[in-house]
Amino acid sequence: MNKKEIIDILKAENTEGVLIKADTIRRKYCGNIVHLRALIEFSNFCKKQCVYCGINSKIKNVIRYRLSENEIIETAKKASELGFKTVVLQSGEDDFFGTKKMCSIIEKIKELNVALTLSLGEKTKEEYKAYKNSGADRYLLRIETTDEKLYKKMHPNADFKNRIKCLYNLKELGYETGSGILIGLPEQTVDSIADDILFFKKLNADMIGLGPLITHKETLLKNYPCGSFELALKALAITRILMPNINIPATTAMETLLKEGRKIALKSGANVVMPNITPEIAKENYSIYPNKQGINALDKIELENLKNEIISIGDTISNDYGTSKNFIAQKHL
Numbered sequence: 001m002n003k004k005e006i007i008d009i010l011k012a013e014n015t016e017g018v019l020i021k022a023d024t025i026r027r028k029y030c031g032n033i034v035h036l037r038a039l040i041e042f043s044n045f046c047k048k049q050c051v052y053c054g055i056n057s058k059i060k061n062v063i064r065y066r067l068s069e070n071e072i073i074e075t076a077k078k079a080s081e082l083g084f085k086t087v088v089l090q091s092g093e094d095d096f097f098g099t100k101k102m103c104s105i106i107e108k109i110k111e112l113n114v115a116l117t118l119s120l121g122e123k124t125k126e127e128y129k130a131y132k133n134s135g136a137d138r139y140l141l142r143i144e145t146t147d148e149k150l151y152k153k154m155h156p157n158a159d160f161k162n163r164i165k166c167l168y169n170l171k172e173l174g175y176e177t178g179s180g181i182l183i184g185l186p187e188q189t190v191d192s193i194a195d196d197i198l199f200f201k202k203l204n205a206d207m208i209g210l211g212p213l214i215t216h217k218e219t220l221l222k223n224y225p226c227g228s229f230e231l232a233l234k235a236l237a238i239t240r241i242l243m244p245n246i247n248i249p250a251t252t253a254m255e256t257l258l259k260e261g262r263k264i265a266l267k268s269g270a271n272v273v274m275p276n277i278t279p280e281i282a283k284e285n286y287s288i289y290p291n292k293q294g295i296n297a298l299d300k301i302e303l304e305n306l307k308n309e310i311i312s313i314g315d316t317i318s319n320d321y322g323t324s325k326n327f328i329a330q331k332h333l
């Protein structure tokens, strides 16, 4: 698929065929299997000012929290006891957890025999290296948009080139590397979304998460419409067709924007779901956008319903680490 073909699909009204093709490709290359990851949102302190994000440092009307090292490890233990084979640690860009503290947390979580994904934002190569040496396996860092002008508008005081560099550093250090974008940023064009998808391919990403922008009333985008579910779904399907063996989550933002959005994404190329295991009292303040519709991993019924939903579309729940097949293929080169 070249750029023009990608744009044509992104603009098309009837894309049933593309969604079916993405589903077929996912099943052929990744199997009829969905991987579950337990997400811990351990701090909502953030030094960045991403204009769309409800926990950016400018937002006053949010209760800031940090889980203690012990709380993070106990939560990860719970995830492992519930059968999760991957723990994802996500936070705002919070310097409170210096390299030493972070490495200690990583080492303790790795004793639980789970794969560990980090999503802590931009760090130096040395920091990424230290986390890797402590046992971290994967890293998620969305580029958000590859349109540098738009990136600058959306991320005051941030450096587009550094974010790109971080992604290449992660790849170089041997991380299973995830990136992704937001769909529906102000002035974002389908042309630029096509470039984003081609960038995923160029980076040789192992995982791609994309979701519609959901506007937050405390942010500068408060009067701006949410992104389009259909456009996000088309971008997801095209990404799957171009990158058959990567991992792609059905994101919480897709479920938030449309009832059954997660199920639709899983039938259009996605193969991962990330239930939330953050302690209740903290979770409500990780308000990157309003009304987040994540699965509560601590609620037996919700987890059971999720498993039934996965079975209903012809999949089984993975019982391995769910390493990206793209990553495994590179290791064998």
Ligand code: SAH
Pocket (backbone or CB within 6 Å): 052, 053, 054, 090, 091, 092, 093, 119, 120, 121, 122, 140, 141, 142, 144, 181, 182, 211, 212, 213, 214, 215, 216, 253, 288, 289
């Ligand atoms: N600090 C980390 C984690 C950011 S939160 C980092 O920089 O990577 C994870 C993702 O949430 C972001 O990458 C962004 O794409 C998404 N996000 C933030 N605000 C959002 C909003 N209003 N609507 C939808 N997604 C949003």
